[in-house]
Amino acid sequence: MQRTIEIHTDDLSGEATRRLIAFHLAGMHDISPAESVHALDIDALRHPSLSVWSAWIDGELAGVGALKEMDADRGEVKSMRVDDRFRGSGVGRAVLRHIVDEARRRGMSSLWLETGTTADFAPAQRLYESEGFVVCGPFGGYALDPFSIFMTRVLSS
Template structure:
């Protein structure tokens, strides 16, 4: 399957649909007070860049955002692929594109927060294959036991 990945505004219907799908997937897995979801409006803020993966027909199949926190620190946010393309490396391609942008911006460390519960195993595999390692709590996320944190130092 031919996949293209480009920075796009999250303020479009197909990205809104992916965010809704991501939220519907995550909500049953973790208590709501330990979910840190961004809206598409928040994803459109200047500190964030959202990439959309599209198949050869231009259909959205995945997304991921990079938030620049300043001081060389970037955060992976709102990473999601449609169920029908999982296992086809779309998530890995998105992660690679985020890392490329992080390097272009001169960031030296990427971090992310994801759930710590059954149902997140595929996400763990993508992050770990991408060179991320488990670390302690990052940024202002609580160390609640419902989150798993990852980091990757980049040059």
């Protein structure tokens, strides 16, 4: 039986969301050198250029994701994280598609992202590739880094 994934705008005040964001950030520091961690903490996610969504299954937080407005035409996917209990259940894909749809709704023409290069990040890379993202060079304030891969996707209307 497939369970329904509900996605809502998240104001980051809920304990479950705060815990998952902290867990995500700690996990990134566990598997990447500090200078290569680009995950955002709760305070950074509150920046006005960012919108955050949370995914829920049967009343339980299953994942989070954010969209950063880089400018009127470009957005960046940030802070994608699925709770370990829900990995492989389609939550990451649902959140990513929600972000893509929202970027289109806002009139953006492209999305960008940074993710890791180690084996821990292989599932994320496969997800992004399966949703039309392609490898590109660094963008925004990022620099070449052996622990980072950069991807982009053109958005059609």
